[in-house]
Amino acid sequence: MRTFSFKIDPLTGEEYYEVYARGRQLLNDPHLNKASAFTPEERATLGLDGLLRSAVTDLDAQVDRAYEAFQHKPDDLEKYIFLVALQDRSEVIFYKLVTDHLKEMVPIVYTPTVGTACLQMSNIQRRFRGIYITPENIGHIDQVLQNITLPQVSLIVVTDGERILGLGDLGSDGMGIPVGKVSLYVAAGGLHPHVCLPVCLDVGTNNQRLLDDPFYLGYRQPRLRGEAYERMVETFVMAVKRHFPDALLQWEDFGKGTAFKNLERYRDRILSFNDDIQGTGSTAIAALMTAMRIKQHRFSDERYMIVGMGQAGTGIAMNILAALEAEGLSREDAASRIFAIDMQGLLVDDDPALDAPQRPFAQRRAAVSGWTLEAPGRIGMMDVVRNARPTVLVGVTAQTGLFSEQVLREVGQATDRPIVFALSNPTSKCEATPEQVWKATDGKGLVATGSPFPPMEWNGRILRSSQCNNMYIFPGVGLGALVAKASKVTDGMLLAASRAISGMVTPEQEAQGLMLPPMEDIRRASTEVAFAVARQAREEGLGRLADDAELRLLIEKAQWTPHFVPYRAG
Ligand SMILES: NC(=O)C1=CN([C@@H]2O[C@H](COP(=O)(O)OP(=O)(O)OC[C@H]3O[C@@H](n4cnc5c(N)ncnc54)[C@H](OP(=O)(O)O)[C@@H]3O)[C@@H](O)[C@H]2O)C=CC1
Ligand SMILES: CC(=O)C(=O)O
Numbered sequence: 001m002r003t004f005s006f007k008i009d010p011l012t013g014e015e016y017y018e019v020y021a022r023g024r025q026l027l028n029d030p031h032l033n034k035a036s037a038f039t040p041e042e043r044a045t046l047g048l049d050g051l052l053r054s055a056v057t058d059l060d061a062q063v064d065r066a067y068e069a070f071q072h073k074p075d076d077l078e079k080y081i082f083l084v085a086l087q088d089r090s091e092v093i094f095y096k097l098v099t100d101h102l103k104e105m106v107p108i109v110y111t112p113t114v115g116t117a118c119l120q121m122s123n124i125q126r127r128f129r130g131i132y133i134t135p136e137n138i139g140h141i142d143q144v145l146q147n148i149t150l151p152q153v154s155l156i157v158v159t160d161g162e163r164i165l166g167l168g169d170l171g172s173d174g175m176g177i178p179v180g181k182v183s184l185y186v187a188a189g190g191l192h193p194h195v196c197l198p199v200c201l202d203v204g205t206n207n208q209r210l211l212d213d214p215f216y217l218g219y220r221q222p223r224l225r226g227e228a229y230e231r232m233v234e235t236f237v238m239a240v241k242r243h244f245p246d247a248l249l250q251w252e253d254f255g256k257g258t259a260f261k262n263l264e265r266y267r268d269r270i271l272s273f274n275d276d277i278q279g280t281g282s283t284a285i286a287a288l289m290t291a292m293r294i295k296q297h298r299f300s301d302e303r304y305m306i307v308g309m310g311q312a313g314t315g316i317a318m319n320i321l322a323a324l325e326a327e328g329l330s331r332e333d334a335a336s337r338i339f340a341i342d343m344q345g346l347l348v349d350d351d352p353a354l355d356a357p358q359r360p361f362a363q364r365r366a367a368v369s370g371w372t373l374e375a376p377g378r379i380g381m382m383d384v385v386r387n388a389r390p391t392v393l394v395g396v397t398a399q400t401g402l403f404s405e406q407v408l409r410e411v412g413q414a415t416d417r418p419i420v421f422a423l424s425n426p427t428s429k430c431e432a433t434p435e436q437v438w439k440a441t442d443g444k445g446l447v448a449t450g451s452p453f454p455p456m457e458w459n460g461r462i463l464r465s466s467q468c469n470n471m472y473i474f475p476g477v478g479l480g481a482l483v484a485k486a487s488k489v490t491d492g493m494l495l496a497a498s499r500a501i502s503g504m505v506t507p508e509q510e511a512q513g514l515m516l517p518p519m520e521d522i523r524r525a526s527t528e529v530a531f532a533v534a535r536q537a538r539e540e541g542l543g544r545l546a547d548d549a550e551l552r553l554l555i556e557k558a559q560w561t562p563h564f565v566p567y568r569a570g
């Protein structure tokens with residue numbers, strides 16, 4: 001049953017909610033609860049008399065009080081628990097607090113702290129957000145979707161929990177990730193919290209720790225696989241299409257075995273994209289575009305080593321390949337400059353174990369057969385570094401400290417400004433810290449990491465790294481695609497997003513070695529991405545035919561800033 005409707009007073013033009021809930025029901029609903037900010041009139045008409053303490057405060061005072069309490073929490077996990085509890089009490093206060101203190105709050109509601117939280121979700125969770133779909137309730141998916149209390153669903157972030165950050169299979173404890181991504185859709189992208197839905201496809205887990213944990217709250221079975229899994233995903237996607245035909249679906253933190261298949265199967269059937277493949281690829285190429293400006297190089301002046309050819313690695317490799325081709329290189333010539341390494345070592349074209357998405361990035365055997373190797377057989381990182389002399393090093397393996405000092409030093413000797421992206425999350429999984437890169441490269445490295453790191457002093461200079469995280473792309477892509485009423489998310493739209501992000505980096509920031517806008521600008525960055533995406537959708541004939549000024553206006557109107565709307569009893 002609807003608890004409120006959005007209205008506009010025909011006489012004054014004032015926006016208000018006509019509220020049907022009363023008393024405790026109102027206070028228990030995070031979409032509606034204003035807590036001490038309920039006005040005396042609202043208290044009298046909405047059955048709140050006596051249920052609140054006497055003082056009437058405004059939103060700013062509530063945020064100040066919440067911030068004070070936040071600062072007193074002893075560690076980041078306690079801060080996370082505090083923020084989630086606040087979100088469960090009042091979304092407006094939560095989002096105002098997060099947007100007022102973005103730089104401080106994002107590392108708590110998102111990586112790295114959300115990773116710590118997901119590792120213990122069944123122990124720390126007090127209330128549940130979004131929906132959980134299991135093999136047991138997928139049979140009545142229509143009923144499940146009808147249980148959603150949001151007034152409208154426009155944006156869905158879905159995971160099956162198989163690859164949560166670099167922490168592996170966390171089953172439905174991984175729901176912290178869609179919840180965190182939704183928080184960024186609202187705080188950075190400006191979507192209204194009433195239209196964003198986190199979803200967990202809880203198909204079980206192969207994580208024995210969770211299966212053995214008496215407190216684990218998920219579906220306690222080994223992961224559904226094969227046809228049964230695919231049928232469940234198909235049923236879910238078709239139900240989304242029936243219930244929310246205009247919504248955008250973001251695939252998040254699936255395992256690589258299912259992520260590529262789901263993306264290919266559904267990218268033309270439903271408005272959707274995969275954040276780990278496409279969002280990460282777009283963010284990394286944006287950072288590389290800036291790096292090329294800093295170095296005054298073309299993409300074809302560099303040689304690339306990508307370690308970890310799963311979702312993120314393949315997404316990044318695809319975009320580097322496209323950038324090289326755009327400079328006029330043939331596909332073969334472009335691919336020969338990318339040295340892609342996975343568990344088996346350098347990908348080489350005669351390897352029968354290559355996955356289909358990895359195949360375009362395999363080196364020709366003839367091209368590497370003359371190399372001097374440390375040991376015969378597997379061609380490892382050090383072999384590639386010594387023989388191919390890469391100038392750009394990308395890590396997306398979730399292997400802590402994988403980039404040894406020796407590897408970093410050799411890459412540092414191959415070029416004036418080595419580019420090192422250690423993108424694995426959370427912080428504990430990073431392939432190399434900025435400090436390690438700078439120490440090994442005599443402070444020359446242009447460095448990006450997946451989770452944030454502080455600056456460092458080096459020979460009297462302050463060195464800064466960029467946080468290269470798909471959070472720079474996905475909120476704006478979602479907003480832009482929705483505002484444009486796009487029918488799909490294309491590579492062209494993602495490239496437009498990358499150009500917009502890179503274009504925001506100022507010459508002063510470039511001089512400091514920064515390749516992406518600072519976190520404080522993420523709201524503006526998301527707006528620019530949304531505009532670029534909507535415009536590109538129009539150019540490709542997939543979105544609404546509005547001119548640039550209209551698109552800007554539509555995006556501005558779609559962006560919500562946290563505030564309380566007056567309530568009238570309905
Ligand atoms: N900064 C950002 O915006 C993003 C960061 N990431 C991070 O990147 C990491 C990987 O994510 P994702 O690509 O989606 O995961 P995937 O599981 O899809 O891919 C990881 C790949 O790395 C391989 N790998 C593991 N260890 C090694 C090693 N020692 N040498 C070479 N290859 C290795 C894995 O092989 P195998 O499967 O055989 O183990 C796998 O193919 C995670 O930590 C994730 O948090 C992901 C998306 C966005
Ligand atoms: C950032 C992100 O999407 C990941 O690490 O999976």
Ligand SMILES: [Mg+2]
Pocket residue numbers: 165252253275276
């Ligand atoms: Mg992810």
